[in-house]
Amino acid sequence: MGIIRVVTGAAGAPTKMASYDAALADAGIHNYNLVTVSSVVPTDATVEFVGTAPDLGPAGERLTVVEARATISEVGRAAAGLGWATGPGPGLFYEATGTDADSVRSRVEAGLDAGADLREWTLDERRVEVTTADHDGEGFATALTVAVYGESDPIL
Template identity: 75%
Template sequence: MSTIRVVSGVATGPTPMSSYDAALADANIHNYNLVAVSSVVPTDADVEFVGTAPDLGPAGERLTVVEARATTAGPGRVSAGLGWTTGPGPGLFYEAAGETDAETVRERVTAGLDAGRDLREWTFTDERVEVASTEADAGEYTTALVVAAYGESEPII
C-alpha cells in the first residue's frame, strides 16, 4: 500500500461550491474526482501530513479520500478537522467540521477517535489531529477542509 497523504485548504468564493473548489485547489486536489470512503486506514498504509498534495496523477481521475469540510456564509468562523490513529495493524480516521472554532473541532475529532478505538480490538500506538480554520468575511462563502488522499489517482473510466 502506498502513502495516505493528509492535506488541508481554506478559501473563499462567491458561491458555496466555488469556495469548496478553491479550498481543494489550496490543497492541490482540485483536479480529481473525489470518492469518499469510510474511515479505516489499511494495515499496510503510512499516513503523513503533507499540507499540500504533490502531483497524484492526471486530471479527471478518481482519488479515494476521507474528507472533513465545512462551508459557511460570512461573517463567522469555519473549521474542519481530521484525526488518525494507527498501530501495527489497521487504523482509523475521524473527521469533524462546522461553523465553530478550531479547538472545538479538535475536541470532537479526539472524542471520535476515542469512541472508534473502543469499538475495535486493534492495537493503536499513534494519534494525530490536523485542523484547518479561518474567518469568513461578510458577503463571501468560505470553506475549510482537511482531506486524507489514499495513494495516487486512478482512471475513472
C-alpha cells in the first residue's frame, strides 16, 4: 500500500469551522476533502510521523484519513491524540480527545490494548502523538492529529 503519514495541527479562529480549517492548514492538509475511515492499518503499510504533510496532490482531491480532533470555546486546552500499533500483520489506530493531554494519551493506549486483544493480534510497535491547542477564551481553538493514507485521489 505504501505510507501512512501522521500529521498534527493546532490553531485558533473566530468560529468553530474556521479554527478547524486553520488547524488543517497547520497540518498541511487544508486543501483536500477528507474521507474518514475506521482504524485499521493495512498489512503492507508503513506508518510514519511527519508533523506537517508534504504536497499530496492537487487541491480539491480526496484524502483518506483517521482523525482525532478537539475543539473548545472556553479558556483551557484542547487535546487530540492518535496512537498506532503495528506488528507482523495489520495494525490499528486509536484516537481520543479531551482537555487533558495525559488523560487523552492514557485512553489511546488503553484503546490500542483493547483493540489488539479483541483481534488477538501481536502489535509490538506502538506510538502515540497528542496535539494540544491552548485557548484564551476568544473564539475557538482546535487541536488535531491525523493519519493520512497515501496521496490524494480525484473525486470526479
